[in-house]
Amino acid sequence: MTMIKLLLGADVLMILTFILKFKTIPPQVPLFYSRLWGESQLVDSWMIFIIPIFMNLLFFINQYIFNKFYKDNIFIKNIFYYLNLLLIVSFTLIFIKIIFIVS
Numbered sequence: 001m002t003m004i005k006l007l008l009g010a011d012v013l014m015i016l017t018f019i020l021k022f023k024t025i026p027p028q029v030p031l032f033y034s035r036l037w038g039e040s041q042l043v044d045s046w047m048i049f050i051i052p053i054f055m056n057l058l059f060f061i062n063q064y065i066f067n068k069f070y071k072d073n074i075f076i077k078n079i080f081y082y083l084n085l086l087l088i089v090s091f092t093l094i095f096i097k098i099i100f101i102v103s
Contacts, residue, residue, distance in 0.1 A: 003084055007059055010092040014052050017099050024103035031098070048098060055091035059084055 018025075028042040031050070035041050062084055070076040 003059075003081070003088075006085070006088055007056065010088050011052055011056070014092060014095045017096050018048070021099050021103040025099065026102055029098060029102045048095065051091055051095045051098075055087060058087055062087070 025045050027045055029045050029048055030041040031043045031047060032041050062080055066077065066080045070080070
């Protein structure tokens with residue numbers, strides 16, 4: 001239950017960051033850093049919400065896999081706990097960093 005609270009807190013933090021910086025965010029933001037430098041990295045600013053959507057999707061997939069196959073294994077439980085923690089922290093920091101870089 002605490003991980004879901006952390007996930008919701010991360011979602012709220014990302015939404016608040018977006019709302020607070022909304023006036024200074026350009027119409028296009030760099031999101032696809034794996035592409036060549038320039039126009040190919042840019043997407044519309046609303047597409048930045050792919051990051052929290054993907055984070056939530058991965059979190060619930062991890063929870064489903066754990067509950068379906070590894071519910072009784074303490075070692076795997078710890079692995080999934082830290083994997084989800086890393087997922088939440090890294091995706092939140094990436095989102096906030098992109099917002100602060102472009103605004």
